[in-house]
Each structure stands twice: as structure tokens, then as C-alpha cells.
Amino acid sequence: MIPRRLKERLIKSMFFGIAAFSILIIFFIFVFLFYEAYPAIREFGSELFTSTSWNVRREEFGLLPAIYGSVFVTIGALLVSVPLGIGAAVYLSEIAPNKVRMVLKPVIELLAGIPSIVYGFVGAVILGRYLSNTFNLRGIHSFLAAMIILGIMALPIIVSMADDAMKSVPRDLKDASLALGATRWQTIRRVTIPSAISGISSGVIMGMGRAIGETMAVMLIVGGVMKLPVPFYNAFDTGNTLTALIAVQMGEAHGIIINVLFTAGVMLFVVVAATSIISDILQKRTKDRFEGKT
Amino acid sequence: MLAKIKEVLKEDKKCERKELPKDIKMRVEDFDLWYDKNQALKSVNLDILKNEITAIIGPSGCGKSTLLRSLNRMNDTIPSARTEGEIWLEGYNIYDGNTDCVDIRRKIGMVFQKPNPFPFSIENNVFYGCEVNDMDVDKEETVERCLKDAALWEEVQDRLDENALSLSGGQQQRLCIARALATEPDVLLMDEPASALDPIATAKIEDLIDDLKKNYTVVIVTHSMQQAARVSDYTAYMYLGELIEFDETEQIFENPEKESTEKYITGRFG
Ligand SMILES: Nc1ncnc2c1ncn2[C@@H]1O[C@H](COP(=O)(O)OP(=O)(O)OP(=O)(O)O)[C@@H](O)[C@H]1O
Ligand SMILES: [Mg+2]
Numbered sequence: 001m002i003p004r005r006l007k008e009r010l011i012k013s014m015f016f017g018i019a020a021f022s023i024l025i026i027f028f029i030f031v032f033l034f035y036e037a038y039p040a041i042r043e044f045g046s047e048l049f050t051s052t053s054w055n056v057r058r059e060e061f062g063l064l065p066a067i068y069g070s071v072f073v074t075i076g077a078l079l080v081s082v083p084l085g086i087g088a089a090v091y092l093s094e095i096a097p098n099k100v101r102m103v104l105k106p107v108i109e110l111l112a113g114i115p116s117i118v119y120g121f122v123g124a125v126i127l128g129r130y131l132s133n134t135f136n137l138r139g140i141h142s143f144l145a146a147m148i149i150l151g152i153m154a155l156p157i158i159v160s161m162a163d164d165a166m167k168s169v170p171r172d173l174k175d176a177s178l179a180l181g182a183t184r185w186q187t188i189r190r191v192t193i194p195s196a197i198s199g200i201s202s203g204v205i206m207g208m209g210r211a212i213g214e215t216m217a218v219m220l221i222v223g224g225v226m227k228l229p230v231p232f233y234n235a236f237d238t239g240n241t242l243t244a245l246i247a248v249q250m251g252e253a254h255g256i257i258i259n260v261l262f263t264a265g266v267m268l269f270v271v272v273a274a275t276s277i278i279s280d281i282l283q284k285r286t287k288d289r290f291e292g293k294t
Numbered sequence: 295m296l297a298k299i300k301e302v303l304k305e306d307k308k309c310e311r312k313e314l315p316k317d318i319k320m321r322v323e324d325f326d327l328w329y330d331k332n333q334a335l336k337s338v339n340l341d342i343l344k345n346e347i348t349a350i351i352g353p354s355g356c357g358k359s360t361l362l363r364s365l366n367r368m369n370d371t372i373p374s375a376r377t378e379g380e381i382w383l384e385g386y387n388i389y390d391g392n393t394d395c396v397d398i399r400r401k402i403g404m405v406f407q408k409p410n411p412f413p414f415s416i417e418n419n420v421f422y423g424c425e426v427n428d429m430d431v432d433k434e435e436t437v438e439r440c441l442k443d444a445a446l447w448e449e450v451q452d453r454l455d456e457n458a459l460s461l462s463g464g465q466q467q468r469l470c471i472a473r474a475l476a477t478e479p480d481v482l483l484m485d486e487p488a489s490a491l492d493p494i495a496t497a498k499i500e501d502l503i504d505d506l507k508k509n510y511t512v513v514i515v516t517h518s519m520q521q522a523a524r525v526s527d528y529t530a531y532m533y534l535g536e537l538i539e540f541d542e543t544e545q546i547f548e549n550p551e552k553e554s555t556e557k558y559i560t561g562r563f564g
Contacts, residue, residue, distance in 0.1 A: 181397070
């Protein structure tokens with residue numbers, strides 16, 4: 001029989017070990033990525049990030065179109081998924097009768113379980129074709145189709161997290177608002193949403209992470225051409241993203257191009273890490289506000 | 295034709311009316327309430343007198359909060375709740391189909407058992423009711439007046455922009471009272487407003503309730519016999535969803551008519 005004190009300490013150090021181990025893994029991934037990316041950065045310098053010309057045979061590796069494409073597609077996806085997602089979450093948590101909620105919530109969460117290749121296929125064949133016919137585009141590929149599909153893919157996480165956040169706002173607060181003569185809508189807008197803003201914003205950031213990191217679907221829809229859209233805000237044009245670039249090129253890559261692709265990987269890693277840090281800061285800020293430290 | 299339709303609509307919009315005696319602010323008449331199949335209020339009849347403090351006492355689960363929440367239709371937020379009977383506010387039946395709950399709740403303020411300030415600044419908490427009701431009043435003035443009425447002004451006047459959650463429990467409860475006063479209600483409902491507070495904060499709130507009497511009609515639910523005896527003018531004793539006895543507080547505490555009431559207030563209950 002182990003003494004209780006010792007047991008507590010063993011359990012504590014075990015959990016510390018697990019936490020330390022996962023941090024270590026992340027650290028090693030970063031070191032490895034950077035190690036593999038370094039030769040390309042040494043060889044091409046800042047041109048890697050500022051040049052728009054990509055030609056493997058001539059060893060021109062300008063990543064800018066893919067960087068821009070990733071940003072562009074993510075912004076577009078958020079424009080689709082944030083209003084829809086928060087709207088759906090408000091409906092689910094505050095308005096829908098229990099029966100409707102019990103059907104809708106699992107359905108929305110099911111959207112997250114659909115393999116991304118299916119989204120890609122639907123996006124390219126159905127949505128892409130539809131957009132192409134409607135707007136007279138040259139092919140079925142476009143940023144717009146990618147934005148819409150990515151927006152839908154980011155929906156479940158946003159809806160689910162925003163719904164949880166709003167559901168967890170104490171009944172007391174909603175009652176207080178109603179008892180002061182506020183309507184249901186005023187209560188949602190002025191009390192429920194502001195009180196749940198930390199959960200909602202971390203949902204949005206998670207959705208953003210999903211949009212940035214999504215590969216398969218984007219690869220099939222966005223076109224895979226290494227060029228900037230013309231003009232730069234033209235969502236009907238085609239282009240590429242960092243993820244799609246890596247996925248397409250990695251198979252037959254050899255030599256320095258592997259290092260270039262790793263550079264793209266480093267960028268994705270840094271951006272995703274940054275979103276999660278921003279989400280943390282946001283959460284902490286609202287938490288401080290709740291605890292009255294402003 | 296159109297005129298006729300308009301007339302019909304107008305007719306419909308009219309609330310059920312009847313004259314109540316002058317000194318009666320609210321009248322509960324044959325009021326029943328069910329949560330699903332469980333009847334929580336059984337044919338309750340009760341008059342709430344103007345500018346007096348009415349206490350509702352009774353053992354846990356007897357329906358005190360349910361009755362209180364019925365008075366400003368807060369039970370509408372509970373899907374399983376169903377009511378029968380009428381509650382009159384001055385001349386109007388607030389359970390008439392045409393009554394606007396939002397309007398009712400502005401006239402009948404409520405303070406909850408647990409302090410529940412919004413996670414906003416102190417002044418925005420107080421002003422919230424005025425804001426959602428589009429009341430044309432001066433913010434600074436309203437905030438100051440209500441905080442003074444709630445005996446909180448001295449403690450918070452230099453930190454009105456601080457988050458309300460940084461206040462102590464007793465201060466939060468007084469803030470909730472100030473918040474309820476801001477919409478200038480006629481009636482103030484309080485559900486065990488001092489149950490989470492220490493004796494000093496409780497005493498402050500009791501003093502405050504006594505002051506409020508001048509301008510408001512107050513209904514208070516309490517578990518403390520002493521509190522009911524100290525602050526109220528009238529006392530209603532409830533048991534298992536029924537209103538057993540209602541009279542002047544002195545009468546109830548010194549010479550109750552029913553045996554059940556006597557048992558309860560002397561602590562020989564059960
Ligand atoms: N939201 C609800 N749904 C279903 N039943 C409820 C609900 N609220 C209260 N009840 C039931 O109604 C009855 C009266 O409850 P109520 O809260 O009015 O009692 P109370 O007198 O305020 O008790 P306490 O002194 O403990 O606060 C209880 O039997 C309770 O279980
Ligand atoms: Mg109660």
C-alpha cells in the first residue's frame with residue numbers, strides 16, 4: 001500500500017510528465033520543420049516570401065501567391081461562417097424549442113464528420129460547376145467556391161462552441177434582463193452574447209484554424225495555379241494555398257524544393273500557433289472582465 | 295369594412311379591466327399554477343396593499359418563489375409552467391392574453407435570491423433597464439439616485455466604471471436593487487434578498503426595504519421569521535402550494551388563526 005501523500009505526488013508528477021512530453025513534441029516538430037526549411041531560406045532569402053513566380057524547372061520558388069491565397073481564402077471562409085455560425089448558435093441555444101435543438105445540434109455536428117475529400121468533391125463538381133455557369137467562369141475552380149466550402153467546413157466548430165458558450169451563460173443573468181423589461185432579443189444581444197464572447201471568439205478562431213489548415217478540399221477547388229488573383233480581391237479567379245501547394249508538390253519533390261515546402265510548413269505552423277495564442281489572450285481578457293479586473 | 299376591422303382589433307387590444315379598492319395594488323384571484331402535472335399553486339387568493347411591505351413565508355418548496363414569479367410573469371420563461379386564474383395590477387389583468395409581459399416587468403421590478411449583476415460596469419448595470427426600455431432619462435442622474443436609494447452610493451461613487459463583479463456579495467445585491475429601481479417600478483418583488491448575506495449587509499438591506507416603502511409596494515419572500523416580523527406589515531403563510539393564512543404581520547406572529555401557521559412560526563414544524 002502506497003502512502004496517500006506519496007500517491008498524490010506520483011499522480012501529480014505523472015501528469016506533469018505527460019504535459020511536458022506534449023510540449024516537447026511540439027517543440028521538436030517546430031525544430032524539425034525549421035531545420036528542414038533552413039536550406040531554402042539560406043538559398044533564396046526573402047525572395048521566397050515576396051516573389052510571385054513559381055517555376056520548379058527554373059528553380060524559382062516564390063511562395064507569395066500561396067501565402068496570399070491562404071489568407072484570402074481564410075478571410076472569405078470566415079465571412080461565410082461567422083455570421084451563419086453565430087446566427088445558428090443563437091437560434092439553437094436561445095430560440096429553438098428543445099425538440100428542434102435535439103435534432104439540429106447532432107446534424108450540425110455531423111457536418112464535422114464528413115471527410116474533407118467529400119467536401120472537395122462536392123465543392124468542385126456541384127458548387128464549382130454552378131458558380132461557373134452562373135458567372136460565366138472559365139473553369140469550375142475558383143477562390144469563391146473554396147471560400148464557401150471552407151466556410152461550411154468551419155461551421156460545425158463555430159456553431160458548437162458558440163452554442164456551448166451561450167448555453168453556459170447563467171440563467172440568472174438572462175432572467176435579470178427579462179425581469180427589467182428587456183425583450184428576448186434585447187437579452188440575447190445585450191447580455192447573452194457579450195457574456196459568452198470569450199467562448200464565441202475562441203470558436204471563431206478554431207474555425208479559422210480549420211480553414212487555414214484544410215488541405216484536401218481546397219486542393220480540389222482552388223485551382224492549384226501559383227499566381228495572384230487579378231485584381232487581388234477577385235474571388236472568381238483561381239490560385240493556390242500553402243496547404244494545397246505542399247500536398248500537390250510533395251509527392252514528386254526532390255532536392256531544394258522539399259526545403260521550400262518545409263518553409264511553407266513553418267509558416268502554417270507559426271500562423272496556427274499564433275491564432276491559438278490570440279484566442280488565449282482574448283479569452284483571458286474577457287475572463288478578467290468577468291472577474292472585474294478591468 | 296376597414297373601419298370595422300380596425301374597431302374589432304382595437305376591441306381585442308383592450309385588456310380586461312375592473313375596479314379594485316383604492317388601497318390595493320395587486321390582487322391574486324383563484325390562481326393556479328402547474329409545472330407539467332405537478333400543481334405548485336392551488337387557488338391562491340391574495341391582496342397586496344399599496345405602499346406596504348408584504349412578506350411571504352412558508353417551508354421550502356411550498357411555492358413562495360413560484361407565486362412571486364407569477365406576479366411579474368417570469369414563469370413565462372419556464373416552458374412547462376401553465377396557469378389559471380387572474381392577477382390584477384391596479385385595474386388590469388396581467389394574465390389577459392393581450393398584456394405585454396415586457397411592460398408588466400417594467401412596472402413590477404424583481405430582485406433575485408442570488409445577486410446576479412451583469413458583467414458590465416456598475417453604472418451600466420443600473421442603467422440597463424432604462425436603456426432597453428428607451429426611457430428618456432439622464433444617465434448620471436438616474437444612476438446616482440438609484441444607488442443612493444439602494445444605500446450603495448457612498449461605497450461606489452468613485453468607481454462607477456468598474457466591473458460590477460468586483461463588488462462584494464452584499465454590495466452586488468444592493469446593486470441589483472438599485473438596478474430594479476431604475477425603471478421606476480410600482481412594485482418591487484424580492485426573493486430572499488438577504489439569504490446570501492452576512493448580518494451587517496442584511497441589516498442594511500432591511501433598512502433599505504423599510505425606506506422603499508414610501509415610494510414602492512414591496513413583496514418579499516423570506517425564510518427568516520425574524521426578518522418577516524421586522525420588516526413586513528402584512529404576512530402570507532403558504533404551505534404545499536396553498537395560501538393558508540394572510541393577515542397583518544403582528545396578528546400572524548402573535549395570534550395566528552390556523553394551527554399550521556402557529557407550528558411553522560414557533561418552529562415546531564414537521
Ligand atoms: N422550474 C420548475 N420546474 C418544475 N417544477 C418546479 C420549478 N420550479 C419550482 N418547481 C416546483 O414547484 C414547487 C414550488 O417551488 P418554489 O420554488 O416556488 O418553492 P419555494 O417555496 O420558493 O421554496 P424555497 O423556499 O426552497 O425557495 C416545488 O415543488 C418545486 O419542485
Ligand atoms: Mg424559493
